[in-house]
Amino acid sequence: MGKKIRMGMVGGGEGAFIGAIHRMAAALDGEIELVAGCFSSNADRGRTTGEKLGLAPERIYQSYNQMFSEEAKRSCGDRVEFIAVVTPNDLHLPVSIAALRAGFHVLSDKPAASTLEETLELKKEVQLSGLLYGLTHTYAAYPLAMQARAIIGRGELGQIRRVTVAYPQGWLALAGDSNSSKQASWRIDPARSGESGCFADIGTHAHHLVEFFTGQTISEVCADLQSVVDERALDDDGAALFKLTEGGRGTLTASQVCGGEGNNLNISVYGERGSLFWEQESPNQLQLKRRGQPVAILRAGADCEYLDEKVRARCRTPQGHPEGYIEAFANIYRDFAQMVRCHRDSLPLECDHSVGDINAGVRAMAFVRGALESSRNQSSWVSLAPYWE
Structure with a gap:
Protein backbone atom coordinates (compact mmCIF):
# COMPACT_ATOMS: atom_id res chain seq x y z
CA MET A 1 0.00 0.00 0.00
CA GLY A 2 2.87 2.40 0.79
CA LYS A 3 2.53 5.85 2.29
CA LYS A 4 -0.98 7.12 2.90
CA ILE A 5 -2.58 9.45 0.39
CA ARG A 6 -3.01 12.93 1.90
CA MET A 7 -6.49 14.46 1.72
CA GLY A 8 -7.82 17.96 2.27
CA MET A 9 -11.54 18.65 2.77
CA VAL A 10 -13.74 21.60 1.90
CA GLY A 11 -17.05 21.64 3.80
CA GLY A 12 -18.27 19.02 6.22
CA GLY A 13 -18.14 21.06 9.42
CA GLU A 14 -20.26 20.53 12.50
CA GLY A 15 -23.92 20.00 11.65
CA ALA A 16 -23.16 18.68 8.15
CA PHE A 17 -24.21 15.04 7.80
CA ILE A 18 -22.23 14.07 4.72
CA GLY A 19 -18.84 15.40 5.85
CA ALA A 20 -18.57 12.87 8.67
CA ILE A 21 -19.61 10.09 6.27
CA HIS A 22 -16.81 11.05 3.87
CA ARG A 23 -14.25 11.13 6.68
CA MET A 24 -15.26 7.73 8.03
CA ALA A 25 -15.17 6.24 4.54
CA ALA A 26 -11.79 7.75 3.72
CA ALA A 27 -10.29 6.38 6.95
CA LEU A 28 -11.78 2.87 6.82
CA ASP A 29 -9.07 1.10 4.84
CA GLY A 30 -6.14 3.03 6.29
CA GLU A 31 -4.98 4.28 2.88
CA ILE A 32 -5.93 7.94 3.25
CA GLU A 33 -5.05 10.55 5.87
CA LEU A 34 -6.96 13.80 6.39
CA VAL A 35 -4.25 16.43 6.88
CA ALA A 36 -5.94 19.77 6.12
CA GLY A 37 -9.34 21.35 5.76
CA CYS A 38 -11.60 24.36 5.40
CA PHE A 39 -14.69 22.93 7.02
CA SER A 40 -17.01 25.91 7.15
CA SER A 41 -17.52 29.46 5.91
CA ASN A 42 -17.82 30.28 9.61
CA ALA A 43 -14.21 30.49 10.80
CA ASP A 44 -14.96 29.55 14.41
CA ARG A 45 -17.03 26.54 13.42
CA GLY A 46 -14.39 25.42 10.95
CA ARG A 47 -11.62 25.79 13.52
CA THR A 48 -13.61 23.79 16.08
CA THR A 49 -14.18 20.98 13.58
CA GLY A 50 -10.50 20.84 12.65
CA GLU A 51 -9.41 20.78 16.28
CA LYS A 52 -11.79 17.94 17.08
CA LEU A 53 -10.35 16.02 14.14
CA GLY A 54 -6.84 16.51 15.53
CA LEU A 55 -5.44 18.55 12.64
CA ALA A 56 -2.41 20.77 13.05
CA PRO A 57 -3.63 24.33 13.78
CA GLU A 58 -1.78 25.78 10.79
CA ARG A 59 -3.62 23.39 8.47
CA ILE A 60 -7.11 24.43 9.56
CA TYR A 61 -7.93 27.14 7.04
CA GLN A 62 -10.46 29.97 6.98
CA SER A 63 -11.10 29.74 3.22
CA TYR A 64 -10.59 27.12 0.57
CA ASN A 65 -8.48 29.52 -1.51
CA GLN A 66 -6.19 30.03 1.48
CA MET A 67 -5.88 26.26 1.88
CA PHE A 68 -5.01 25.69 -1.76
CA SER A 69 -2.45 28.50 -1.76
CA GLU A 70 -0.73 27.42 1.46
CA GLU A 71 -0.80 23.70 0.71
CA ALA A 72 0.72 24.28 -2.74
CA LYS A 73 3.76 25.84 -1.01
CA ARG A 74 4.46 22.68 0.97
CA SER A 75 6.90 20.02 -0.21
CA CYS A 76 5.61 17.29 -2.52
CA GLY A 77 5.88 14.74 0.26
CA ASP A 78 3.82 16.79 2.68
CA ARG A 79 1.18 18.75 0.78
CA VAL A 80 -2.40 17.64 0.20
CA GLU A 81 -2.75 15.34 -2.83
CA PHE A 82 -6.49 15.54 -3.37
CA ILE A 83 -9.45 17.60 -2.20
CA ALA A 84 -12.75 16.12 -1.03
CA VAL A 85 -15.56 18.58 -1.87
CA VAL A 86 -18.51 18.05 0.50
CA THR A 87 -20.26 21.42 0.29
CA PRO A 88 -23.76 22.35 -0.89
CA ASN A 89 -24.15 22.27 -4.68
CA ASP A 90 -23.49 25.96 -5.32
CA LEU A 91 -19.86 25.60 -4.21
CA HIS A 92 -19.01 22.45 -6.17
CA LEU A 93 -17.93 24.37 -9.27
CA PRO A 94 -15.77 27.15 -7.74
CA VAL A 95 -14.10 24.85 -5.21
CA SER A 96 -13.36 22.15 -7.80
CA ILE A 97 -11.95 24.63 -10.33
CA ALA A 98 -9.79 26.35 -7.70
CA ALA A 99 -8.44 22.98 -6.52
CA LEU A 100 -7.61 21.81 -10.03
CA ARG A 101 -5.88 25.09 -10.89
CA ALA A 102 -3.81 24.80 -7.70
CA GLY A 103 -2.67 21.33 -8.80
CA PHE A 104 -4.84 19.06 -6.65
CA HIS A 105 -6.97 16.10 -7.70
CA VAL A 106 -10.67 16.40 -6.80
CA LEU A 107 -13.21 13.94 -5.40
CA SER A 108 -16.59 15.64 -5.19
CA ASP A 109 -20.01 14.92 -3.85
CA LYS A 110 -22.64 14.82 -6.60
CA PRO A 111 -23.92 16.54 -8.64
CA ALA A 112 -20.74 17.87 -10.21
CA ALA A 113 -22.21 21.39 -10.28
CA SER A 114 -25.51 23.25 -9.92
CA THR A 115 -26.38 23.36 -13.62
CA LEU A 116 -25.51 21.72 -16.91
CA GLU A 117 -23.59 24.79 -18.07
CA GLU A 118 -21.47 24.79 -14.93
CA THR A 119 -20.77 21.08 -15.32
CA LEU A 120 -19.62 21.57 -18.91
CA GLU A 121 -17.37 24.39 -17.70
CA LEU A 122 -15.93 22.07 -15.07
CA LYS A 123 -15.32 19.38 -17.69
CA LYS A 124 -13.13 21.79 -19.64
CA GLU A 125 -11.14 22.55 -16.49
CA VAL A 126 -10.65 18.85 -15.76
CA GLN A 127 -9.42 18.22 -19.29
CA LEU A 128 -7.04 21.20 -19.19
CA SER A 129 -5.62 20.20 -15.81
CA GLY A 130 -4.71 16.61 -16.68
CA LEU A 131 -5.65 15.78 -13.07
CA LEU A 132 -8.07 13.26 -11.61
CA TYR A 133 -11.68 14.15 -10.98
CA GLY A 134 -14.16 11.81 -9.32
CA LEU A 135 -17.79 11.80 -8.18
CA THR A 136 -19.10 9.88 -5.18
CA HIS A 137 -22.11 8.03 -6.60
CA THR A 138 -22.14 5.80 -3.54
CA TYR A 139 -24.74 3.22 -4.52
CA ALA A 140 -22.74 1.96 -7.50
CA ALA A 141 -19.93 1.06 -5.08
CA TYR A 142 -21.84 -1.63 -3.21
CA PRO A 143 -20.28 -5.02 -4.04
CA LEU A 144 -23.51 -6.52 -5.38
CA ALA A 145 -24.20 -3.46 -7.52
CA MET A 146 -20.82 -4.12 -9.09
CA GLN A 147 -21.70 -7.82 -9.46
CA ALA A 148 -24.92 -6.85 -11.25
CA ARG A 149 -22.89 -4.71 -13.65
CA ALA A 150 -20.57 -7.65 -14.34
CA ILE A 151 -23.46 -10.07 -14.96
CA ILE A 152 -25.11 -7.68 -17.42
CA GLY A 153 -21.78 -6.83 -19.05
CA ARG A 154 -21.11 -10.51 -19.81
CA GLY A 155 -24.46 -10.73 -21.57
CA GLU A 156 -25.99 -13.23 -19.13
CA LEU A 157 -29.37 -11.51 -19.32
CA GLY A 158 -29.23 -11.13 -23.09
CA GLN A 159 -30.32 -7.92 -24.77
CA ILE A 160 -31.59 -5.41 -22.20
CA ARG A 161 -35.23 -4.60 -22.88
CA ARG A 162 -36.49 -2.72 -19.83
CA VAL A 163 -35.14 -1.04 -16.70
CA THR A 164 -37.18 0.24 -13.77
CA VAL A 165 -35.51 2.35 -11.10
CA ALA A 166 -37.21 4.08 -8.19
CA TYR A 167 -35.83 6.31 -5.45
CA PRO A 168 -38.58 7.23 -2.94
CA GLN A 169 -37.76 9.17 0.22
CA GLY A 170 -40.09 10.71 2.78
CA TRP A 171 -37.96 13.18 4.70
CA LEU A 172 -39.40 16.27 2.94
CA ALA A 173 -43.02 15.09 2.86
CA LEU A 174 -44.42 17.92 4.99
CA ALA A 175 -44.17 21.69 4.72
CA GLY A 176 -42.50 21.84 8.13
CA ASP A 177 -39.69 19.62 6.85
CA SER A 178 -38.41 22.41 4.60
CA ASN A 179 -36.46 24.08 7.39
CA SER A 180 -36.07 21.12 9.72
CA SER A 181 -32.32 20.87 9.16
CA LYS A 182 -29.38 22.50 7.42
CA GLN A 183 -29.49 19.71 4.81
CA ALA A 184 -33.17 20.36 4.08
CA SER A 185 -32.99 24.15 3.85
CA TRP A 186 -30.30 24.38 1.17
CA ARG A 187 -31.79 21.61 -0.96
CA ILE A 188 -35.01 23.53 -1.55
CA ASP A 189 -33.24 26.85 -2.20
CA PRO A 190 -32.55 27.48 -5.93
CA SER A 219 -30.36 9.05 -24.64
CA GLU A 220 -33.92 10.44 -24.44
CA VAL A 221 -36.29 11.39 -21.65
CA CYS A 222 -39.99 12.16 -21.22
CA ALA A 223 -40.68 13.54 -17.75
CA ASP A 224 -43.23 15.00 -15.36
CA LEU A 225 -41.75 16.94 -12.42
CA GLN A 226 -43.68 18.75 -9.74
CA SER A 227 -43.47 20.55 -6.41
CA VAL A 228 -45.95 18.73 -4.18
CA VAL A 229 -45.43 20.79 -1.04
CA ASP A 230 -46.79 24.33 -1.33
CA GLU A 231 -44.36 27.23 -1.81
CA ARG A 232 -41.40 25.07 -2.82
CA ALA A 233 -39.60 26.61 -5.78
CA LEU A 234 -37.94 23.36 -6.87
CA ASP A 235 -39.24 19.91 -7.75
CA ASP A 236 -39.67 17.48 -4.85
CA ASP A 237 -41.24 14.66 -6.90
CA GLY A 238 -41.01 13.37 -10.45
CA ALA A 239 -41.18 10.52 -12.92
CA ALA A 240 -39.62 9.92 -16.30
CA LEU A 241 -39.71 7.51 -19.21
CA PHE A 242 -36.33 7.02 -20.85
CA LYS A 243 -34.64 5.33 -23.80
CA LEU A 244 -31.26 3.61 -23.74
CA THR A 245 -28.73 3.88 -26.56
CA GLU A 246 -29.09 0.21 -27.50
CA GLY A 247 -32.86 0.21 -27.71
CA GLY A 248 -34.03 -0.66 -24.22
CA ARG A 249 -36.57 1.48 -22.44
CA GLY A 250 -37.24 2.28 -18.83
CA THR A 251 -38.90 4.28 -16.09
CA LEU A 252 -37.28 6.38 -13.39
CA THR A 253 -39.08 7.85 -10.41
CA ALA A 254 -37.55 10.03 -7.72
CA SER A 255 -39.45 11.60 -4.86
CA GLN A 256 -38.72 13.10 -1.46
CA VAL A 257 -42.36 13.42 -0.40
CA CYS A 258 -43.31 9.74 -0.01
CA GLY A 259 -44.38 9.69 3.63
CA GLY A 260 -42.89 6.83 5.61
CA GLU A 261 -40.12 5.99 3.15
CA GLY A 262 -36.46 6.04 4.14
CA ASN A 263 -33.93 5.63 1.35
CA ASN A 264 -35.58 3.02 -0.82
CA LEU A 265 -33.50 3.15 -4.00
CA ASN A 266 -34.17 0.00 -6.05
CA ILE A 267 -33.57 -1.15 -9.60
CA SER A 268 -34.73 -4.00 -11.86
CA VAL A 269 -33.08 -4.82 -15.18
CA TYR A 270 -34.92 -7.10 -17.62
CA GLY A 271 -33.26 -8.87 -20.52
CA GLU A 272 -34.40 -11.44 -23.06
CA ARG A 273 -33.00 -14.35 -21.02
CA GLY A 274 -33.31 -13.14 -17.45
CA SER A 275 -33.54 -10.28 -15.00
CA LEU A 276 -32.07 -9.02 -11.76
CA PHE A 277 -33.24 -6.90 -8.85
CA TRP A 278 -31.25 -4.97 -6.23
CA GLU A 279 -32.29 -2.53 -3.51
CA GLN A 280 -30.15 -0.22 -1.43
CA GLU A 281 -31.93 -0.94 1.84
CA SER A 282 -31.01 -4.65 1.49
CA PRO A 283 -27.70 -4.18 -0.30
CA ASN A 284 -26.12 -7.51 0.59
CA GLN A 285 -28.31 -9.57 -1.69
CA LEU A 286 -28.97 -9.58 -5.42
CA GLN A 287 -31.95 -11.40 -6.91
CA LEU A 288 -31.24 -13.11 -10.21
CA LYS A 289 -33.97 -14.69 -12.35
CA ARG A 290 -33.09 -16.75 -15.40
CA ARG A 291 -35.66 -18.07 -17.85
CA GLY A 292 -36.57 -21.67 -16.97
CA GLN A 293 -34.48 -21.71 -13.76
CA PRO A 294 -35.24 -21.14 -10.07
CA VAL A 295 -34.69 -17.71 -8.58
CA ALA A 296 -31.13 -17.27 -7.29
CA ILE A 297 -30.21 -15.00 -4.38
CA LEU A 298 -26.58 -13.90 -4.49
CA ARG A 299 -25.18 -12.65 -1.19
CA ALA A 300 -22.21 -10.43 -0.51
CA GLY A 301 -19.16 -11.74 1.28
CA ALA A 302 -15.40 -11.89 0.86
CA ASP A 303 -15.64 -15.71 0.89
CA CYS A 304 -18.40 -16.01 -1.75
CA GLU A 305 -16.54 -17.69 -4.60
CA TYR A 306 -19.48 -17.29 -6.99
CA LEU A 307 -18.86 -13.53 -7.00
CA ASP A 308 -16.33 -12.02 -9.37
CA GLU A 309 -12.86 -11.64 -7.89
CA LYS A 310 -12.96 -7.84 -8.12
CA VAL A 311 -16.32 -7.85 -6.35
CA ARG A 312 -15.02 -10.04 -3.51
CA ALA A 313 -12.09 -7.66 -3.14
CA ARG A 314 -14.59 -4.94 -2.26
CA CYS A 315 -16.18 -7.04 0.51
CA ARG A 316 -14.51 -6.70 3.88
CA THR A 317 -16.28 -9.44 5.85
CA PRO A 318 -17.43 -13.05 5.28
CA GLN A 319 -20.96 -13.82 4.10
CA GLY A 320 -23.60 -13.12 6.73
CA HIS A 321 -21.77 -10.12 8.21
CA PRO A 322 -23.63 -7.15 6.72
CA GLU A 323 -21.79 -4.28 5.14
CA GLY A 324 -23.50 -1.06 4.13
CA TYR A 325 -23.34 2.61 3.29
CA ILE A 326 -20.01 3.49 4.92
CA GLU A 327 -18.29 0.50 3.34
CA ALA A 328 -19.67 1.37 -0.11
CA PHE A 329 -18.43 4.94 0.31
CA ALA A 330 -15.07 3.52 1.42
CA ASN A 331 -14.81 1.53 -1.82
CA ILE A 332 -14.89 4.82 -3.71
CA TYR A 333 -12.19 6.32 -1.53
CA ARG A 334 -10.00 3.22 -1.78
CA ASP A 335 -10.37 3.18 -5.56
CA PHE A 336 -9.61 6.89 -5.80
CA ALA A 337 -6.53 6.48 -3.61
CA GLN A 338 -5.28 3.83 -6.02
CA MET A 339 -5.98 6.15 -8.94
CA VAL A 340 -3.93 8.90 -7.26
CA ARG A 341 -1.02 6.47 -6.78
CA CYS A 342 -1.17 5.38 -10.40
CA HIS A 343 -1.26 8.99 -11.59
CA ARG A 344 1.64 9.94 -9.33
CA ASP A 345 3.76 7.02 -10.51
CA SER A 346 2.70 7.27 -14.20
CA LEU A 347 1.10 3.82 -14.11
CA PRO A 348 -1.99 2.74 -16.10
CA LEU A 349 -5.23 3.65 -14.35
CA GLU A 350 -7.62 0.85 -13.36
CA CYS A 351 -10.68 1.09 -15.60
CA ASP A 352 -13.03 -1.08 -13.56
CA HIS A 353 -13.54 1.05 -10.46
CA SER A 354 -16.39 2.58 -8.48
CA VAL A 355 -15.54 6.25 -9.01
CA GLY A 356 -17.83 8.33 -11.22
CA ASP A 357 -16.05 10.63 -13.68
CA ILE A 358 -16.76 14.07 -15.11
CA ASN A 359 -18.49 12.59 -18.15
CA ALA A 360 -20.95 10.81 -15.85
CA GLY A 361 -21.46 14.17 -14.15
CA VAL A 362 -22.26 15.85 -17.47
CA ARG A 363 -24.70 13.12 -18.49
CA ALA A 364 -26.45 13.36 -15.11
CA MET A 365 -27.01 17.09 -15.43
CA ALA A 366 -28.03 16.67 -19.07
CA PHE A 367 -30.66 14.23 -17.82
CA VAL A 368 -31.88 16.77 -15.25
CA ARG A 369 -32.02 19.52 -17.87
CA GLY A 370 -33.84 17.26 -20.32
CA ALA A 371 -36.34 16.23 -17.64
CA LEU A 372 -37.03 19.86 -16.74
CA GLU A 373 -37.48 20.82 -20.39
CA SER A 374 -39.75 17.85 -21.03
CA SER A 375 -41.88 18.60 -17.99
CA ARG A 376 -42.29 22.25 -19.03
CA ASN A 377 -43.40 21.13 -22.51
CA GLN A 378 -46.26 18.77 -21.65
CA SER A 379 -43.94 15.78 -21.11
CA SER A 380 -42.63 15.73 -24.67
CA TRP A 381 -39.66 13.53 -25.58
CA VAL A 382 -36.29 15.30 -25.32
CA SER A 383 -33.03 14.05 -26.81
CA LEU A 384 -30.09 14.39 -24.40
CA ALA A 385 -27.28 14.04 -26.93
CA PRO A 386 -27.21 17.77 -27.85
CA TYR A 387 -26.52 18.60 -24.22
CA TRP A 388 -23.29 16.66 -23.96
CA GLU A 389 -22.00 16.69 -27.57
Missing part, protein backbone atom coordinates in the same frame (compact mmCIF):
# COMPACT_ATOMS: atom_id res chain seq x y z
CA ALA A 191 -29.60 29.72 -5.03
CA ARG A 192 -27.88 26.80 -3.25
CA SER A 193 -29.27 23.69 -4.92
CA GLY A 194 -29.43 24.83 -8.55
CA GLU A 195 -32.11 24.47 -11.19
CA SER A 196 -33.60 21.27 -9.74
CA GLY A 197 -34.36 19.91 -6.30
CA CYS A 198 -35.25 16.24 -6.04
CA PHE A 199 -34.15 15.20 -9.53
CA ALA A 200 -30.70 16.79 -9.12
CA ASP A 201 -30.33 15.48 -5.58
CA ILE A 202 -31.46 11.85 -5.85
CA GLY A 203 -32.67 11.50 -9.43
CA THR A 204 -29.03 11.74 -10.51
CA HIS A 205 -28.24 8.74 -8.30
CA ALA A 206 -30.98 6.73 -10.01
CA HIS A 207 -29.77 7.90 -13.43
CA HIS A 208 -26.20 6.89 -12.64
CA LEU A 209 -27.27 3.47 -11.38
CA VAL A 210 -29.11 2.75 -14.65
CA GLU A 211 -26.06 3.63 -16.72
CA PHE A 212 -23.67 1.85 -14.34
CA PHE A 213 -25.66 -1.39 -14.33
CA THR A 214 -26.38 -1.54 -18.04
CA GLY A 215 -23.20 -0.02 -19.43
CA GLN A 216 -25.44 2.07 -21.68
CA THR A 217 -26.36 5.73 -21.85
CA ILE A 218 -29.81 7.25 -21.35
